[in-house]
Amino acid sequence: MLKLTAIWLTHLLPGLLVTIFGIFLLQAVIALPAQPVGLTTEVQRELPNSGVTNPVTAVLLNFRGYDTLLEIAVLLLAVVAVWSLHVVPLRTGHARYVAETPVLAHLVRLLAPVMILVAGYITWIGSARPGGAFQGGSVLAAAMVLLLLASMIGIRPRQRWPLRVVAVLGLAVFVVIAGGTLVVGNQFLEYPRNQAYALMLVLESVLTISIGGTLALLFFGAIPETASFETMNDEG
């Protein structure tokens, strides 16, 4: 009897509540009007003034640039939070790792240059076609994760300043550009019409490097310290 009560509390009751919640959610989705009241027309109308022709890039970097600004701040915050936890970072530079997996090393040697090229291409093409800083940055991050796993790049304890620069680079450039728009008398993040494309290109390039670097740092884990928290539990 008691066990039945326990199952009821831990599984059936949550299941029931989630089902009821799901039914309400479904009703809300069905109740959405068939004709969307979106911002498509506004975006299409302003697209020629944005400096790019890909509407998603225009929304991300121009129309709703402050969203992206705050998102870059969130990425920086995540890196600071992970670093502050003092977990053991990814162990790189271990010859044993690489020797055990020769396939990985060869594959990474083939793939990494192509991936970096693709990341640059995706970022560049983002002004007109699907692509941009986020997509390019994530491909760059994937390339760097592969390089980290194959111990072809490593992060050593003395390299803290370059890491910090990578982590704050995107946010810093973004804030400088946003401040610049205020200085020249525009609204916050309202680019001067003639320089919009150039400014967004600079921003995209910096953001690609920054997003890629930040995501790779998040994968790497803590900033390398002399002593880490997990060392006592670590088998190596």
Place this chain on the structure above:
Amino acid sequence: MTVSAWVFDMVLAAGLPVLAWSVLHTRDLFKAVALFIAYGLLIAIIWVRLHAPDVALAEAAIGAGLTGALLLDTLGRIGSRDTIESDASQSAAGERDQDKNA
């Protein structure tokens, strides 16, 4: 919308909850993460079907690639056996074992 496109959409949309359920209820966490990577790739295909290629690009690299790498790295450090079960299911398992013994 053509019939084949409709069928394709239905298969994708039906596969998603099935995969999500198996991600969350597979006993071995390593299998769960492998299924989660497949789940991310399925979502990336759905973004293409919904005419969101920008999102598809990011999802394929992040949702399937980076998140999977992060999860696997963590499992490599803390182990992939999900031995912690809620108390009720453990009692149920214990009861089954006792029945078997009896």
Place this chain on the structure above:
Amino acid sequence: MSQFQIYGLASVLIFSIGLYGFIVHPHLVRKILAMNIMSSGIFLLLVSAARRDMHAIPDPVPHAMVLTGIVVSVSMTAFALALTRRVVAATGVAALLWMDAPVEAAPIAARNDEHSRDLDRVADPVAADRDDIHLSV
């Protein structure tokens, strides 16, 4: 059924599945997986709602929001996983222990006997002094 209806239904389903998994599983990595599944349900709803009018260009604003959301959710996942590792290093268990979660692999029968006491402890959180956990920090 239009694409919006198909994927809208799927998004509600996977959000609910994720929410249920988030509640019932104590293992933290499983909770993180559940959180990711819930967020993908929300993304799916946003993108499919942008495509309600199948003959028009989809609304780019939800696409941009989802793109931002994906990057935020991967950084959230990275942070949550680092926290999980910290919890494992501190307690030896990848779960947030509360009241009656077992720490070591104690015999199941023994735990069954203690079960009634454990349920009583829920009523009085202060009594649950967690004598079975020793923080090593």
